[in-house]
Every structure is written in structure tokens, then in C-alpha cells.
Amino acid sequence: MDHPFVRKLRHGARLTREDEVILTRLAQPVRTVSARGDIIPEGSSSRFLPLIVEGWACRYRLLPNGKRQIISLFIPGDLCEPFGVLPRFMDQPLAALTPVTAALVPLSAIGSLVRHNPRINEAFWWDLLVASTIEREHVVSLGRRTATERLGYLFCELHLRLEMVGLVNGLSFDMPVTQADLGDVLGLSTVHVNRSLQELRLTGLISLRGRSLTLQNLEGLRELSFFDADYLHTSILFHSEPMAGRIVDPRE
Structure with a gap:
């Protein structure tokens, strides 16, 4: 079965078979996290783009009174940070809702790909657009x-x-x-x-x-x-x- 990351990005650009092989290698799983565990804790340094390979994850904010708001839901194939620029540290933790297999993709690797491959560049910008619109609709749901x-x-x-x-x-x-x-x-x-x-x-x-x-x-x-x-x-x-x-x- 094709990698979920590849299957998703096909909707954003006309990828070649070579492009898909490159993306699959980029998204090799490097760690597993048990359900309810933090994939990246709040305040930790940010050097990689987390990519969900298996399982469901979320970004959340925990208030001092113990109440939690889940900001984003992530499923297989989802990058959990925008691909362009990483913050210096994670201001909101990224956690596993189920057992998760994730790849931690170096930003430098993505940067090199998008500079030299226009199709992959288009696919990543499409992915960023979709992530942004999902967040905006989430705000609409909460408000209206x-x-x-x-x-x-x-x-x-x-x-x-x-x-x-x-x-x-x-x-x-x-x-x-x-x-x-x-x-x-x-x-x-x-x-x-x-x-x-x-x-x-x-x-x-x-x-x-x-x-x-x-x-x-x-x-x-x-x-x-x-x-x-x-x-x-x-x-x-x-x-x-x-x-x-x-x-x-x-x-x-």
C-alpha cells in the first residue's frame, strides 16, 4: 500500500513515480509513541517536522484549571507543523490520541526538495493551504x-x-x-x-x-x-x- 503521505500529496500536485519514491524515503518512521503520550512536549526545541504515519494525534492547549482544548486533529499523512518555518520551540504540545508511528522530518531536507522539484514544492504549498483552511473552519464551528x-x-x-x-x-x-x-x-x-x-x-x-x-x-x-x-x-x-x-x- 502506498504511504499515506504520498497518497495525500497526490491531491495537491501531479507527482511522478520518482517524486513519490523520494517522499516515501523522506517519511520513514523513526519513533513510536503510546496512546496519550507526548510526541513533542511543550517548550521543547523544534528541529523537525513531525509527520503522522500511523495513528491519530493532536495539538492541544492545557489551561491552568486542567481544561484542554484540542487545536488540531492529525491523521496518517498529516504534517503537524507548516513546512516553511519552524518556531524556536513548541508553544503547544503534540500528543498521541492512539498509538502513533511518526517520522521526524528535518526541515532542511524538505527545503532542499522544494527548491529543486517544482511538483513537490506545489504539493507542499497545497498541504499548507489545506491545513490553514481546516483551522479556519474549526474556528467557524466553535463560534457559529x-x-x-x-x-x-x-x-x-x-x-x-x-x-x-x-x-x-x-x-x-x-x-x-x-x-x-x-x-x-x-x-x-x-x-x-x-x-x-x-x-x-x-x-x-x-x-x-x-x-x-x-x-x-x-x-x-x-x-x-x-x-x-x-x-x-x-x-x-x-x-x-x-x-x-x-x-x-x-x-x-
Whole structure:
């Protein structure tokens, strides 16, 4: 199976097979972190770009009163820092929500690649654009969507992002995070998350069995949560029918 990092960047540029080999070598896993462990603690020096190879991770802020806000969710194929410039130190910790395998990519290696390869340069800038728009939509959800709309929007977005890296089965995908994690992403209590899950289930929009989440009515869920996939800049068309989970690239 192709590396998730390569699968993701294909949506941002027309990579050659040689480009993909280079990117795969760049993203070799170098460390594993157990669930709930810090991949990079707050305040540590920043010399590498963390890349998630397996598992789910997050960037978070912990307030003095013990409350946590998850700033970003990271899935396989995601760089956890912008590729252009690294801060001198990590002002927010990066943690594993599940067992994680990560690559720590030297910024110098990426810099050399993008200077000499226009296709890889385009792919990295696209990746930065997508990461930025995801953060902006997260702010919109926190400020203007109801609890149920926030949850529905997150599920639609995760389905799209996971499909880009080949980690969905039609309209179903693995949802390994807890309701408490979802609450910390969405600015909700666990009670509110549970109520929103029940509402989405009762209306037939989703089903959840164990860790497997199925979007039973993708178009209905998108309509409910005001989800428009254009902000992910994929240049691809997604179909809502369960048997049509395949990504179609109109450039082909």
C-alpha cells in the first residue's frame, strides 16, 4: 500500500513515480509513541517536522484549571507543523490520541526538495493551504455551529480527509477517539457530545458500532452541518452513494 503521505500529496500536485519514491524515503518512521503520550512536549526545541504515519494525534492547549482544548486533529499523512518555518520551540504540545508511528522530518531536507522539484514544492504549498483552511473552519464551528452541527461537520471532514489517504471503506471509517476527545476538539462537554451523537443516530444520519463510524446519509449530514468540501481544495469529486466511495479526479 502506498504511504499515506504520498497518497495525500497526490491531491495537491501531479507527482511522478520518482517524486513519490523520494517522499516515501523522506517519511520513514523513526519513533513510536503510546496512546496519550507526548510526541513533542511543550517548550521543547523544534528541529523537525513531525509527520503522522500511523495513528491519530493532536495539538492541544492545557489551561491552568486542567481544561484542554484540542487545536488540531492529525491523521496518517498529516504534517503537524507548516513546512516553511519552524518556531524556536513548541508553544503547544503534540500528543498521541492512539498509538502513533511518526517520522521526524528535518526541515532542511524538505527545503532542499522544494527548491529543486517544482511538483513537490506545489504539493507542499497545497498541504499548507489545506491545513490553514481546516483551522479556519474549526474556528467557524466553535463560534457559529450548534453542538450537533459541529459534530456532523467534523465527521464529514474526517471522512473526506481519511478517504484522501485510503482509510475509508465506502462511507465507513475507524473512529478511535473517545467522546471526551471529541468534546475537547469541539468545545463541548462529554454530555453534549453524547447527546449530539444520539441525535445524529436517531435521525438516521450516522451509525456507530464499536469504533466503526458509518455516515448513513452523507448528503443529509452535510446539509445539517453546512458542510462544503471546497475548502479542502482537493480538485476531486466525492459521491455520496455507499458503493461510490471512489475518488474521481476530473483532471484525468
